[in-house]
Amino acid sequence: MMDDEEYKHLIRRCIRCSICKWIPQLQIKSKKYATICPAIDMYNFHPYSGGGKIILALALEMEKIKPSEELRDIVYKCTECGGCDVSCKFLNNLEPLEIIIKLREKLVDLGYGPMPKQQQYIDSVKKNNNPYNEPHENRLNWLPEDINIDPNAQVLYFVGCTSSYRRKEMAIAACRVLNAAGVPFNILDNEEYCCGSPVFRTGDINTFKDFMNKNVDAIEAKNIKKVVFSCAGCYDTFKVHYPLYRNYNFEVKHSVEFFNELIENGKLLLTKKVPLTVTYHDPCHLGRNAEPYKEWKGKVVNLMPLISIHVPPKPKRCGTDGVYESPRELLKKIPELKFIEMERIKEYSYCCGAGAGVKSAFPEFALHTAKNRIQEAEDTGAQVITSSCPFCSTNLQDAIHESDSLLKYYDINELLMMAIGITDEKLKEFLGEVA
Ligand code: SF4
Numbered sequence: 001m002m003d004d005e006e007y008k009h010l011i012r013r014c015i016r017c018s019i020c021k022w023i024p025q026l027q028i029k030s031k032k033y034a035t036i037c038p039a040i041d042m043y044n045f046h047p048y049s050g051g052g053k054i055i056l057a058l059a060l061e062m063e064k065i066k067p068s069e070e071l072r073d074i075v076y077k078c079t080e081c082g083g084c085d086v087s088c089k090f091l092n093n094l095e096p097l098e099i100i101i102k103l104r105e106k107l108v109d110l111g112y113g114p115m116p117k118q119q120q121y122i123d124s125v126k127k128n129n130n131p132y133n134e135p136h137e138n139r140l141n142w143l144p145e146d147i148n149i150d151p152n153a154q155v156l157y158f159v160g161c162t163s164s165y166r167r168k169e170m171a172i173a174a175c176r177v178l179n180a181a182g183v184p185f186n187i188l189d190n191e192e193y194c195c196g197s198p199v200f201r202t203g204d205i206n207t208f209k210d211f212m213n214k215n216v217d218a219i220e221a222k223n224i225k226k227v228v229f230s231c232a233g234c235y236d237t238f239k240v241h242y243p244l245y246r247n248y249n250f251e252v253k254h255s256v257e258f259f260n261e262l263i264e265n266g267k268l269l270l271t272k273k274v275p276l277t278v279t280y281h282d283p284c285h286l287g288r289n290a291e292p293y294k295e296w297k298g299k300v301v302n303l304m305p306l307i308s309i310h311v312p313p314k315p316k317r318c319g320t321d322g323v324y325e326s327p328r329e330l331l332k333k334i335p336e337l338k339f340i341e342m343e344r345i346k347e348y349s350y351c352c353g354a355g356a357g358v359k360s361a362f363p364e365f366a367l368h369t370a371k372n373r374i375q376e377a378e379d380t381g382a383q384v385i386t387s388s389c390p391f392c393s394t395n396l397q398d399a400i401h402e403s404d405s406l407l408k409y410y411d412i413n414e415l416l417m418m419a420i421g422i423t424d425e426k427l428k429e430f431l432g433e434v435a
Protein backbone atom coordinates (compact mmCIF):
# COMPACT_ATOMS: atom_id res chain seq x y z
CA MET A 1 0.00 0.00 0.00
CA MET A 2 1.02 3.57 -0.52
CA ASP A 3 1.98 6.05 2.16
CA ASP A 4 1.13 9.75 2.00
CA GLU A 5 4.56 10.82 0.82
CA GLU A 6 4.55 8.45 -2.13
CA TYR A 7 0.95 9.39 -2.99
CA LYS A 8 1.90 13.08 -3.17
CA HIS A 9 4.89 12.19 -5.31
CA LEU A 10 3.14 9.82 -7.75
CA ILE A 11 0.14 12.05 -8.45
CA ARG A 12 2.62 14.54 -9.97
CA ARG A 13 4.10 11.96 -12.33
CA CYS A 14 1.19 11.05 -14.63
CA ILE A 15 2.25 11.96 -18.18
CA ARG A 16 -1.34 11.92 -19.55
CA CYS A 17 -0.53 9.20 -22.08
CA SER A 18 -3.88 7.38 -21.66
CA ILE A 19 -2.28 3.95 -21.90
CA CYS A 20 -4.33 3.05 -18.81
CA LYS A 21 -7.49 3.00 -20.97
CA TRP A 22 -6.25 0.04 -23.03
CA ILE A 23 -4.77 -3.37 -22.44
CA PRO A 24 -1.03 -3.29 -23.24
CA GLN A 25 -0.60 -3.07 -27.03
CA LEU A 26 1.14 -6.42 -27.44
CA GLN A 27 -1.85 -8.11 -25.79
CA ILE A 28 -4.50 -6.51 -28.02
CA LYS A 29 -6.17 -9.07 -30.30
CA SER A 30 -8.97 -6.94 -31.78
CA LYS A 31 -10.26 -3.37 -31.80
CA LYS A 32 -13.52 -4.61 -30.27
CA TYR A 33 -11.84 -5.88 -27.12
CA ALA A 34 -8.87 -3.54 -26.79
CA THR A 35 -10.10 -1.49 -23.84
CA ILE A 36 -9.47 -2.23 -20.16
CA CYS A 37 -11.24 0.53 -18.19
CA PRO A 38 -14.98 -0.05 -17.63
CA ALA A 39 -15.40 3.55 -16.41
CA ILE A 40 -14.03 4.95 -19.67
CA ASP A 41 -16.11 2.50 -21.72
CA MET A 42 -19.22 3.77 -19.94
CA TYR A 43 -18.54 7.49 -19.47
CA ASN A 44 -15.94 8.17 -22.20
CA PHE A 45 -14.43 11.25 -20.51
CA HIS A 46 -10.83 11.41 -19.30
CA PRO A 47 -11.45 12.14 -15.57
CA TYR A 48 -13.09 8.70 -15.25
CA SER A 49 -9.91 6.87 -16.33
CA GLY A 50 -7.10 5.83 -13.99
CA GLY A 51 -4.95 8.72 -15.25
CA GLY A 52 -7.90 11.12 -15.05
CA LYS A 53 -8.47 10.21 -11.42
CA ILE A 54 -4.78 10.90 -10.76
CA ILE A 55 -5.22 14.40 -12.19
CA LEU A 56 -8.22 14.89 -9.90
CA ALA A 57 -6.13 13.71 -6.94
CA LEU A 58 -3.43 16.26 -7.84
CA ALA A 59 -5.94 19.07 -8.33
CA LEU A 60 -7.46 18.28 -4.93
CA GLU A 61 -4.03 18.17 -3.29
CA MET A 62 -3.06 21.51 -4.85
CA GLU A 63 -6.45 22.97 -3.86
CA LYS A 64 -7.25 23.75 -7.50
CA ILE A 65 -10.57 22.00 -6.93
CA LYS A 66 -12.66 21.58 -3.80
CA PRO A 67 -14.17 18.29 -2.65
CA SER A 68 -17.69 18.04 -4.02
CA GLU A 69 -20.41 15.52 -4.78
CA GLU A 70 -19.45 15.71 -8.47
CA LEU A 71 -15.86 14.79 -7.61
CA ARG A 72 -17.06 11.99 -5.34
CA ASP A 73 -19.26 10.54 -8.10
CA ILE A 74 -16.36 10.39 -10.55
CA VAL A 75 -13.97 8.83 -8.05
CA TYR A 76 -16.53 6.19 -7.02
CA LYS A 77 -17.47 5.38 -10.62
CA CYS A 78 -14.63 2.87 -10.65
CA THR A 79 -14.74 -0.85 -9.93
CA GLU A 80 -11.16 -0.80 -8.57
CA CYS A 81 -10.54 -3.56 -11.08
CA GLY A 82 -6.86 -2.63 -11.39
CA GLY A 83 -6.78 -2.84 -15.20
CA CYS A 84 -5.37 0.69 -15.43
CA ASP A 85 -2.69 -0.25 -12.91
CA VAL A 86 -1.39 -3.19 -14.97
CA SER A 87 -1.38 -1.16 -18.20
CA CYS A 88 0.33 1.89 -16.70
CA LYS A 89 3.13 -0.22 -15.25
CA PHE A 90 4.06 -1.45 -18.71
CA LEU A 91 5.46 1.97 -19.51
CA ASN A 92 5.25 4.39 -16.64
CA ASN A 93 5.21 2.43 -13.38
CA LEU A 94 2.72 4.66 -11.61
CA GLU A 95 0.17 2.96 -9.41
CA PRO A 96 -3.25 4.30 -10.46
CA LEU A 97 -5.18 1.72 -8.40
CA GLU A 98 -3.32 2.52 -5.19
CA ILE A 99 -3.83 6.23 -5.86
CA ILE A 100 -7.59 5.71 -6.37
CA ILE A 101 -7.83 3.71 -3.10
CA LYS A 102 -5.97 6.50 -1.27
CA LEU A 103 -8.06 9.22 -2.93
CA ARG A 104 -11.21 7.48 -1.67
CA GLU A 105 -9.80 7.39 1.85
CA LYS A 106 -9.15 11.13 1.58
CA LEU A 107 -12.71 11.80 0.40
CA VAL A 108 -14.05 9.75 3.34
CA ASP A 109 -11.90 11.86 5.72
CA LEU A 110 -13.21 15.05 4.07
CA GLY A 111 -16.81 13.87 4.55
CA TYR A 112 -17.44 13.26 0.83
CA GLY A 113 -17.37 9.48 0.65
CA PRO A 114 -18.59 6.85 0.25
CA MET A 115 -21.71 7.03 -1.93
CA PRO A 116 -25.00 7.08 0.05
CA LYS A 117 -25.96 3.58 -1.16
CA GLN A 118 -22.56 2.31 -0.09
CA GLN A 119 -22.96 3.94 3.31
CA GLN A 120 -26.15 1.88 3.72
CA TYR A 121 -24.28 -1.38 3.32
CA ILE A 122 -21.41 -0.20 5.51
CA ASP A 123 -24.02 0.53 8.20
CA SER A 124 -25.40 -2.96 7.67
CA VAL A 125 -21.93 -4.50 7.98
CA LYS A 126 -21.51 -2.70 11.31
CA LYS A 127 -24.97 -3.70 12.54
CA ASN A 128 -25.49 -7.17 11.04
CA ASN A 129 -21.94 -8.32 10.17
CA ASN A 130 -23.01 -8.51 6.51
CA PRO A 131 -23.75 -5.86 3.86
CA TYR A 132 -27.17 -7.26 2.92
CA ASN A 133 -29.17 -6.17 5.96
CA GLU A 134 -29.75 -9.82 6.80
CA PRO A 135 -29.85 -11.14 10.39
CA HIS A 136 -26.49 -12.47 11.49
CA GLU A 137 -28.14 -15.54 13.03
CA ASN A 138 -29.41 -16.57 9.55
CA ARG A 139 -25.89 -16.77 8.17
CA LEU A 140 -25.97 -20.57 8.00
CA ASN A 141 -29.49 -20.96 6.63
CA TRP A 142 -28.07 -22.12 3.29
CA LEU A 143 -26.48 -25.24 4.80
CA PRO A 144 -28.23 -28.49 3.73
CA GLU A 145 -28.54 -31.13 6.48
CA ASP A 146 -26.67 -33.78 4.51
CA ILE A 147 -23.39 -31.84 4.32
CA ASN A 148 -20.80 -33.18 6.78
CA ILE A 149 -19.05 -30.61 8.93
CA ASP A 150 -16.21 -31.67 11.27
CA PRO A 151 -15.79 -29.33 14.27
CA ASN A 152 -12.24 -30.65 14.84
CA ALA A 153 -11.04 -30.27 11.24
CA GLN A 154 -7.93 -28.24 10.44
CA VAL A 155 -9.38 -27.07 7.13
CA LEU A 156 -11.93 -24.25 7.31
CA TYR A 157 -14.31 -23.21 4.55
CA PHE A 158 -14.87 -19.43 4.82
CA VAL A 159 -18.26 -18.91 3.19
CA GLY A 160 -18.46 -15.11 2.88
CA CYS A 161 -21.56 -12.90 3.06
CA THR A 162 -22.54 -13.08 -0.61
CA SER A 163 -22.54 -16.89 -0.80
CA SER A 164 -24.24 -17.12 2.63
CA TYR A 165 -27.14 -14.85 1.73
CA ARG A 166 -27.30 -14.33 -2.04
CA ARG A 167 -25.37 -17.01 -3.95
CA LYS A 168 -26.14 -20.01 -1.77
CA GLU A 169 -25.58 -22.43 -4.65
CA MET A 170 -21.88 -21.51 -4.56
CA ALA A 171 -21.54 -22.36 -0.86
CA ILE A 172 -23.42 -25.63 -1.35
CA ALA A 173 -21.30 -26.59 -4.37
CA ALA A 174 -18.01 -25.91 -2.52
CA CYS A 175 -19.13 -28.03 0.46
CA ARG A 176 -20.38 -30.87 -1.74
CA VAL A 177 -17.01 -31.02 -3.53
CA LEU A 178 -15.16 -31.01 -0.17
CA ASN A 179 -17.35 -33.86 1.05
CA ALA A 180 -16.89 -35.80 -2.21
CA ALA A 181 -13.10 -35.51 -1.83
CA GLY A 182 -13.34 -36.76 1.77
CA VAL A 183 -11.70 -33.61 3.17
CA PRO A 184 -12.78 -33.01 6.79
CA PHE A 185 -13.66 -29.32 7.07
CA ASN A 186 -15.20 -26.91 9.51
CA ILE A 187 -17.08 -23.62 9.08
CA LEU A 188 -17.19 -20.72 11.53
CA ASP A 189 -20.95 -20.67 11.95
CA ASN A 190 -22.01 -17.43 13.69
CA GLU A 191 -18.39 -16.55 14.36
CA GLU A 192 -17.88 -15.79 10.67
CA TYR A 193 -18.21 -12.09 9.90
CA CYS A 194 -17.98 -9.99 6.74
CA CYS A 195 -14.34 -10.15 5.60
CA GLY A 196 -14.37 -6.34 5.47
CA SER A 197 -13.79 -6.07 1.72
CA PRO A 198 -16.87 -3.93 1.01
CA VAL A 199 -15.83 -1.34 3.58
CA PHE A 200 -12.15 -1.42 2.62
CA ARG A 201 -13.01 -0.71 -1.00
CA THR A 202 -15.10 2.30 -0.15
CA GLY A 203 -12.37 3.83 2.01
CA ASP A 204 -13.49 3.01 5.61
CA ILE A 205 -10.24 1.52 6.93
CA ASN A 206 -11.07 1.54 10.66
CA THR A 207 -14.21 -0.56 10.19
CA PHE A 208 -12.22 -2.85 7.91
CA LYS A 209 -9.65 -3.48 10.65
CA ASP A 210 -12.39 -4.33 13.19
CA PHE A 211 -13.73 -7.05 10.90
CA MET A 212 -10.30 -8.37 10.07
CA ASN A 213 -9.58 -8.79 13.79
CA LYS A 214 -12.90 -10.54 14.50
CA ASN A 215 -12.33 -13.09 11.72
CA VAL A 216 -8.66 -13.77 12.40
CA ASP A 217 -9.31 -14.14 16.16
CA ALA A 218 -12.15 -16.62 15.49
CA ILE A 219 -10.06 -18.69 13.06
CA GLU A 220 -6.92 -18.75 15.22
CA ALA A 221 -8.98 -19.84 18.24
CA LYS A 222 -9.89 -23.03 16.32
CA ASN A 223 -6.35 -24.18 15.50
CA ILE A 224 -7.05 -24.03 11.76
CA LYS A 225 -4.18 -24.74 9.36
CA LYS A 226 -5.81 -23.92 6.01
CA VAL A 227 -8.70 -21.63 5.05
CA VAL A 228 -10.46 -22.27 1.74
CA PHE A 229 -12.59 -19.64 -0.05
CA SER A 230 -14.96 -19.84 -3.01
CA CYS A 231 -15.32 -16.02 -3.00
CA ALA A 232 -12.56 -14.17 -4.85
CA GLY A 233 -13.25 -11.00 -2.82
CA CYS A 234 -12.83 -12.72 0.58
CA TYR A 235 -9.73 -14.55 -0.69
CA ASP A 236 -8.07 -11.37 -1.95
CA THR A 237 -8.92 -9.58 1.30
CA PHE A 238 -7.36 -12.30 3.46
CA LYS A 239 -4.38 -12.94 1.21
CA VAL A 240 -3.42 -9.41 0.18
CA HIS A 241 -4.94 -6.88 2.57
CA TYR A 242 -5.03 -8.50 6.01
CA PRO A 243 -1.23 -8.98 6.06
CA LEU A 244 -0.81 -5.22 5.58
CA TYR A 245 -2.30 -4.72 9.05
CA ARG A 246 -1.94 -8.06 10.85
CA ASN A 247 -0.12 -11.37 10.46
CA TYR A 248 -1.98 -14.65 10.90
CA ASN A 249 -0.88 -18.26 11.36
CA PHE A 250 -2.90 -20.15 8.72
CA GLU A 251 -2.60 -20.76 4.97
CA VAL A 252 -5.20 -19.33 2.56
CA LYS A 253 -6.33 -21.00 -0.69
CA HIS A 254 -9.04 -20.28 -3.18
CA SER A 255 -11.12 -23.39 -3.89
CA VAL A 256 -9.84 -23.47 -7.50
CA GLU A 257 -6.31 -23.95 -6.16
CA PHE A 258 -7.30 -26.44 -3.47
CA PHE A 259 -9.60 -28.51 -5.68
CA ASN A 260 -7.09 -28.59 -8.54
CA GLU A 261 -4.52 -30.00 -6.08
CA LEU A 262 -7.05 -32.59 -4.85
CA ILE A 263 -7.64 -33.73 -8.44
CA GLU A 264 -3.90 -33.96 -9.07
CA ASN A 265 -3.42 -35.99 -5.87
CA GLY A 266 -6.15 -38.42 -6.89
CA LYS A 267 -8.44 -37.42 -4.00
CA LEU A 268 -11.09 -35.90 -6.19
CA LEU A 269 -12.17 -38.16 -9.06
CA LEU A 270 -13.82 -36.60 -12.11
CA THR A 271 -15.63 -39.53 -13.66
CA LYS A 272 -18.60 -37.97 -15.44
CA LYS A 273 -18.54 -36.40 -18.89
CA VAL A 274 -19.51 -32.73 -19.09
CA PRO A 275 -19.83 -32.14 -22.85
CA LEU A 276 -20.01 -28.35 -22.76
CA THR A 277 -18.00 -25.59 -24.41
CA VAL A 278 -16.95 -23.35 -21.54
CA THR A 279 -15.13 -20.05 -21.24
CA TYR A 280 -13.65 -18.72 -18.00
CA HIS A 281 -13.90 -15.19 -16.61
CA ASP A 282 -10.95 -14.19 -14.38
CA PRO A 283 -12.32 -12.30 -11.34
CA CYS A 284 -10.15 -9.21 -10.71
CA HIS A 285 -9.79 -10.26 -7.06
CA LEU A 286 -8.56 -13.74 -7.91
CA GLY A 287 -6.43 -12.51 -10.80
CA ARG A 288 -4.35 -9.35 -10.93
CA ASN A 289 -5.51 -7.92 -7.59
CA ALA A 290 -4.72 -11.16 -5.74
CA GLU A 291 -1.01 -10.60 -6.26
CA PRO A 292 0.44 -9.90 -2.80
CA TYR A 293 2.34 -6.68 -2.13
CA LYS A 294 6.09 -7.10 -2.01
CA GLU A 295 7.81 -5.35 0.84
CA TRP A 296 9.80 -2.28 -0.17
CA LYS A 297 11.65 0.11 2.07
CA GLY A 298 13.33 2.95 0.32
CA LYS A 299 12.93 6.49 -0.90
CA VAL A 300 11.96 8.38 -4.02
CA VAL A 301 14.80 10.42 -5.50
CA ASN A 302 13.95 13.29 -7.85
CA LEU A 303 16.41 13.48 -10.75
CA MET A 304 14.79 16.36 -12.59
CA PRO A 305 11.22 17.69 -12.97
CA LEU A 306 8.84 14.73 -13.58
CA ILE A 307 11.73 12.25 -13.52
CA SER A 308 12.40 10.33 -10.34
CA ILE A 309 13.49 6.89 -9.28
CA HIS A 310 12.83 4.53 -6.38
CA VAL A 311 16.04 3.73 -4.47
CA PRO A 312 16.41 0.77 -4.17
CA PRO A 313 14.13 -0.20 -7.12
CA LYS A 314 10.57 -0.91 -5.99
CA PRO A 315 9.22 -4.33 -7.08
CA LYS A 316 6.41 -3.93 -9.64
CA ARG A 317 3.05 -5.44 -8.72
CA CYS A 318 1.81 -6.13 -12.26
CA GLY A 319 -0.80 -8.81 -11.60
CA THR A 320 1.30 -11.64 -13.05
CA ASP A 321 1.21 -13.53 -9.73
CA GLY A 322 -2.58 -13.80 -9.63
CA VAL A 323 -4.34 -17.18 -9.66
CA TYR A 324 -4.70 -18.00 -13.36
CA GLU A 325 -3.53 -21.54 -14.02
CA SER A 326 -5.48 -23.49 -11.36
CA PRO A 327 -8.97 -22.73 -12.73
CA ARG A 328 -7.83 -23.43 -16.30
CA GLU A 329 -6.08 -26.69 -15.38
CA LEU A 330 -9.13 -27.73 -13.39
CA LEU A 331 -11.54 -27.07 -16.28
CA LYS A 332 -9.27 -28.93 -18.72
CA LYS A 333 -9.37 -32.00 -16.45
CA ILE A 334 -13.17 -32.30 -16.70
CA PRO A 335 -13.96 -35.13 -19.15
CA GLU A 336 -15.22 -33.92 -22.55
CA LEU A 337 -15.43 -30.29 -21.44
CA LYS A 338 -14.10 -28.04 -24.21
CA PHE A 339 -12.32 -25.03 -22.77
CA ILE A 340 -12.10 -21.87 -24.85
CA GLU A 341 -10.50 -18.51 -23.97
CA MET A 342 -11.88 -15.01 -24.36
CA GLU A 343 -9.61 -12.31 -25.79
CA ARG A 344 -8.94 -10.44 -22.53
CA ILE A 345 -7.65 -12.91 -19.98
CA LYS A 346 -5.50 -13.25 -16.87
CA GLU A 347 -3.94 -9.93 -15.80
CA TYR A 348 -5.48 -8.29 -18.87
CA SER A 349 -8.96 -9.57 -18.10
CA TYR A 350 -11.94 -7.24 -18.37
CA CYS A 351 -13.84 -6.62 -15.13
CA CYS A 352 -17.36 -8.03 -14.56
CA GLY A 353 -18.39 -4.56 -13.35
CA ALA A 354 -19.66 -5.35 -9.87
CA GLY A 355 -16.71 -4.45 -7.64
CA ALA A 356 -15.87 -1.65 -5.21
CA GLY A 357 -19.49 -0.81 -4.43
CA VAL A 358 -20.41 -0.08 -8.07
CA LYS A 359 -23.20 -2.68 -8.20
CA SER A 360 -25.07 -0.95 -5.38
CA ALA A 361 -24.26 2.70 -6.14
CA PHE A 362 -24.26 2.67 -9.96
CA PRO A 363 -26.21 -0.40 -11.13
CA GLU A 364 -26.47 0.83 -14.73
CA PHE A 365 -22.65 1.11 -14.89
CA ALA A 366 -22.27 -2.40 -13.43
CA LEU A 367 -24.68 -3.82 -16.01
CA HIS A 368 -23.06 -1.98 -18.93
CA THR A 369 -19.70 -3.50 -18.01
CA ALA A 370 -21.07 -7.02 -17.54
CA LYS A 371 -22.88 -6.86 -20.90
CA ASN A 372 -19.56 -6.01 -22.57
CA ARG A 373 -17.99 -9.09 -20.95
CA ILE A 374 -20.93 -11.33 -21.88
CA GLN A 375 -20.62 -10.19 -25.50
CA GLU A 376 -16.95 -11.15 -25.41
CA ALA A 377 -17.86 -14.57 -23.98
CA GLU A 378 -20.54 -15.07 -26.65
CA ASP A 379 -18.05 -14.24 -29.39
CA THR A 380 -15.99 -17.29 -28.39
CA GLY A 381 -18.89 -19.57 -29.28
CA ALA A 382 -19.04 -20.96 -25.73
CA GLN A 383 -22.28 -22.33 -24.28
CA VAL A 384 -21.27 -21.61 -20.70
CA ILE A 385 -19.37 -18.85 -18.94
CA THR A 386 -17.93 -19.84 -15.60
CA SER A 387 -16.04 -18.01 -12.89
CA SER A 388 -15.09 -18.26 -9.24
CA CYS A 389 -16.59 -15.25 -7.48
CA PRO A 390 -20.14 -14.57 -6.24
CA PHE A 391 -20.07 -10.90 -7.34
CA CYS A 392 -19.07 -11.88 -10.88
CA SER A 393 -21.77 -14.56 -10.75
CA THR A 394 -24.56 -12.12 -9.87
CA ASN A 395 -23.53 -9.40 -12.26
CA LEU A 396 -22.77 -11.64 -15.24
CA GLN A 397 -26.07 -13.47 -14.75
CA ASP A 398 -27.89 -10.12 -14.63
CA ALA A 399 -26.22 -9.19 -17.93
CA ILE A 400 -27.12 -12.54 -19.52
CA HIS A 401 -30.73 -11.95 -18.52
CA GLU A 402 -30.79 -8.30 -19.69
CA SER A 403 -29.18 -9.11 -23.05
CA ASP A 404 -31.45 -12.11 -23.74
CA SER A 405 -28.27 -14.11 -24.18
CA LEU A 406 -28.40 -17.89 -24.63
CA LEU A 407 -25.22 -18.23 -22.61
CA LYS A 408 -25.49 -20.05 -19.26
CA TYR A 409 -23.52 -19.15 -16.16
CA TYR A 410 -22.22 -21.74 -13.69
CA ASP A 411 -19.83 -21.32 -10.82
CA ILE A 412 -16.72 -23.41 -11.46
CA ASN A 413 -17.58 -25.61 -8.44
CA GLU A 414 -20.98 -26.37 -9.98
CA LEU A 415 -19.14 -27.70 -13.06
CA LEU A 416 -16.98 -29.79 -10.73
CA MET A 417 -20.15 -31.16 -9.13
CA MET A 418 -21.31 -32.25 -12.58
CA ALA A 419 -17.97 -33.98 -13.23
CA ILE A 420 -18.15 -35.77 -9.89
CA GLY A 421 -21.71 -36.86 -10.61
CA ILE A 422 -23.56 -34.73 -8.07
CA THR A 423 -25.92 -33.11 -10.53
CA ASP A 424 -28.63 -30.87 -9.12
CA GLU A 425 -31.92 -30.26 -10.94
CA LYS A 426 -30.81 -27.02 -12.60
CA LEU A 427 -27.71 -28.64 -14.09
CA LYS A 428 -29.61 -31.75 -15.17
CA GLU A 429 -32.10 -29.62 -17.05
CA PHE A 430 -29.33 -27.77 -18.88
CA LEU A 431 -27.42 -30.93 -19.73
CA GLY A 432 -30.65 -32.28 -21.21
CA GLU A 433 -30.97 -29.13 -23.36
CA VAL A 434 -27.47 -29.36 -24.83
CA ALA A 435 -27.30 -33.16 -25.25
S1 SF4 B 1 -1.95 6.82 -15.15
FE1 SF4 B 1 -0.16 6.00 -16.24
S2 SF4 B 1 -0.97 5.19 -18.17
FE2 SF4 B 1 -2.56 6.54 -17.30
S3 SF4 B 1 -2.23 8.54 -18.26
FE3 SF4 B 1 -1.05 8.53 -16.32
S4 SF4 B 1 1.01 7.82 -16.85
FE4 SF4 B 1 -0.33 7.31 -18.60
Ligand code: SF4
Pocket residue numbers: 020036037038039040048049050053077078079080081082083084085096097
Ligand atom coordinates in the same frame (compact mmCIF):
# COMPACT_ATOMS: atom_id res chain seq x y z
S1 SF4 C 1 -9.56 0.56 -11.52
FE1 SF4 C 1 -10.65 -0.22 -13.35
S2 SF4 C 1 -12.54 1.04 -13.50
FE2 SF4 C 1 -11.14 2.09 -12.06
S3 SF4 C 1 -10.08 3.61 -13.34
FE3 SF4 C 1 -8.78 1.74 -13.25
S4 SF4 C 1 -9.39 0.52 -15.07
FE4 SF4 C 1 -10.96 2.08 -14.74
